[in-house]
Amino acid sequence: MAELPARSVLVRDRLREEGIDGEIVVLPEAASTAALAAAALGVEVGAIANSLVFWTDDGPLLVMTSGAHRVDTAGLSQRLGIAGIRRATPDQVREATGQAIGGVAPCGHPERLRTIVDQDLADVDEIWAAAGTPHTVFPVNFDQLVRLTGGTVSRVD
Numbered sequence: 001m002a003e004l005p006a007r008s009v010l011v012r013d014r015l016r017e018e019g020i021d022g023e024i025v026v027l028p029e030a031a032s033t034a035a036l037a038a039a040a041l042g043v044e045v046g047a048i049a050n051s052l053v054f055w056t057d058d059g060p061l062l063v064m065t066s067g068a069h070r071v072d073t074a075g076l077s078q079r080l081g082i083a084g085i086r087r088a089t090p091d092q093v094r095e096a097t098g099q100a101i102g103g104v105a106p107c108g109h110p111e112r113l114r115t116i117v118d119q120d121l122a123d124v125d126e127i128w129a130a131a132g133t134p135h136t137v138f139p140v141n142f143d144q145l146v147r148l149t150g151g152t153v154s155r156v157d
Contacts, residue, residue: 007136025137046120053088062115080108
């Protein structure tokens with residue numbers, strides 16, 4: 001078994017704290033997009049949970065969305081009653097999560113982030129999420145993902 005990167009160890013530790021048994025998988029090639037991750041794992045792109053960081057006037061907002069969706073920031077902003085949801089810059093992503101774009105996990109951040117979980121992920125039996133680097137992923141089910149993130153379930157597209 002390959003040694004886990006430090007960022008993935010933080011994710012693994014958080015998974016264990018939540019009683020989630022899914023093992024982190026180290027991929028031979030970087031899977032920094034949902035399509036690449038789905039191809040590497042042999043799953044549908046909708047089974048990939050993208051961890052997208054946005055910025056609001058109140059700071060970071062993590063959106064866990066199905067790899068089959070694009071986030072409608074205007075619609076999400078309206079549903080949440082938040083003005084001005086915008087994509088975080090790479091520096092803001094690293095500041096908020098300690099992780100780089102393409103490998104952002106749903107957990108293992110310096111502080112828990114306000115999180116929205118795409119309601120359509122509930123239709124997927126086994127969801128795959130990044131584990132802190134573009135080379136690491138882990139399986140989780142919908143209820144575990146919501147518990148792990150402390151997220152609010154919502155439509156995001």
